[in-house]
Amino acid sequence: MSIEATRAARLRAVALIAVVLAGGGGYWLGTQRGGGTAATEATGPGGKILYYYDPMFPNQKFDKPGKSPFMDMQLMPKYADGAGPGAAPGVSIDSSAMQNLGIRVVAAKTGTLASTLNVTGNIEFNQRDVAVVQARSGGFVQRVYARAPGDVIGAGAPVADVQLPEWGGAQTEFLSVRRIGNPSLTAAARQRLRLLGMSDSVIAGVERSGRTNGTVTITSPISGVIQTLDARAGVTLAMGQTLAQVTGLGTVWLNAAVPEAQAGAVRVGQSATATLTAFPGETFGGRVIAILPTAQTDSRTLTVRIELANRGGRLRPGMFAQVGLGGDARPALLVPSEAVIRTGTRTIVMLASKDGRYHPAEVRTGREGGGQTEILEGLREGEQVVASGQFLLDSEASLTGIAVRPLGGAK
Structure with a gap:
């Protein structure tokens, strides 16, 4: 290479270095006059802005405002917690972000909650209204009425005609004693018929007609539906055998x-x-x-x-x-049921402070009804709680590491 070519190459390199240094110096001067970068020195209604983020992807941070690359929404500013002296830790959201997220704040108040x-x-x-129809003495079934399980019958409806030989013999003895005319013997014979299972109407019929009647019609004592039916024509019955079961x-x-x-x-x-x-x-x-x-x-x-x-x-x-x-209505401290967050290990609500910050508080809940939940411990009357959008605030508080106000902290 010639001496002239080498000299020209060196001049071009020096000129390029000068341009780069001039650009860097101008950028440094601009940042010094402008007071720092936008990400570290910007301020908003909630104080100093640390960074911007998408509420749906809070782990991703951005150094300038704009539209989220993940969702069709604007990035939200993240303010420095505790920027002011003595400020309590909490999540700060500006007014425009509150409107976009649909955050709604209500006060805990005393009301009446009916436990429905x-x-x-x-x-x-x-199953307490059941009648069992039985044979009071041994015999056999002469006739079965048109009944079947599932039929609804009334009280006194006939189930079956049953011939009871023992009844016939006892009625014959009763009529013989009655002819003697001894009142005490007659009363004793009548009592024996009752012990055999005869009703007073059957005994009165025997006295009135003077004839024995060993065939009795078994009826249902209550109105209801036939659950079981074991009465069949010609079946021999033992004493106490069940003919039917009726449920009222x-x-x-x-x-x-x-x-x-x-x-x-x-x-x-x-x-x-x-x-x-x-x-x-x-x-x-x-x-x-x-x-x-x-x-x-x-x-x-x-x-x-x-x-x-x-x-x-x-x-x-x-x-x-x-x-x-239903139960008795009684006064209670109430918040909307949608404001309560149940994590599985504890129950919390998001409190709204007067300085615009939000922080979680643990509560103990009681009854629910009509969209309201009773707070037994953890809140004072008049404290502001977030009724909608609280899950995003709770996620942000968890990521930031904000401590939950424990039970007993509401003094």
Whole structure:
């Protein structure tokens, strides 16, 4: 290479270095006059801005505002917690971000909460209203009336005609003693007929006619549905053998499944209402008569037995019902149920401070009803809680490491 070419190359290199140094110096001067970079020195309504982030991806940080590359929304500023002297730790959100996130704040207040528990249940037969039709003496069935299991019969409806030879012999002795005219012997003979199972009407008929009647018509003592029917024509019967079993329909049981976590709110004698799709717009009232002592292990529920009047027999076993278990209303400190966050290990709410910051507080809850939850511990009346958008705030507080105010901290 010639001496002139080498000299020209050196001049071009020196010129390039001068341009780079001049650009860097100008940039350094600009940053010094402008007071620092936008990411470290920018301020907003909530104080000093540390960085910008997408609420749906809070781990990703950006040094300048703009639209999120992940979601169709603007990046939110992250303010320096505790920027002011004596400021409590918390999450800061400016007013525009609150509107975009749909954050709504309400005050905890004292109100009346009726403990209404809504569950489901099924209607079943009242197993306390059961009649067993038996043969009071040995014999055989002469006639069977047109009955079958599942038939609904009234009180006094005939089931079968049964011939009882022992009754015939006892009635003959009674008529013979009666002819003697000794009142004490007659009374004793009449009592023997009663012990054999004869009703007073049967005994009166024998006295009136003077003839024996060893055939008796077995009737149902109650109105209801035939559950079992073992009476068949020509069948020989032993004493005490069951001919039929009848279950009454005047009242039915509604077995409601109550979650074990809410079993403490139910008691015997409590009022209850039931609605069925078969009867839209109609409500059936009843009361709790028993809480069964065992829980269902698969569904973790307790069975609460409710007795309902069954006028006209419209409530049929097997029907599905929506059940409302009512209780006495009493005053309580209430917050919207949507404001409560249940993490599995504890229950918290997001508190809104007067300085615009948000921080979590642990609470102990009680009853629920009408979209309101009772706060037993952890809040004071008048404290502001976040009723919507609180999950984003809770996530941000967890990422920032803000401590949860413990129970007993609301003094």
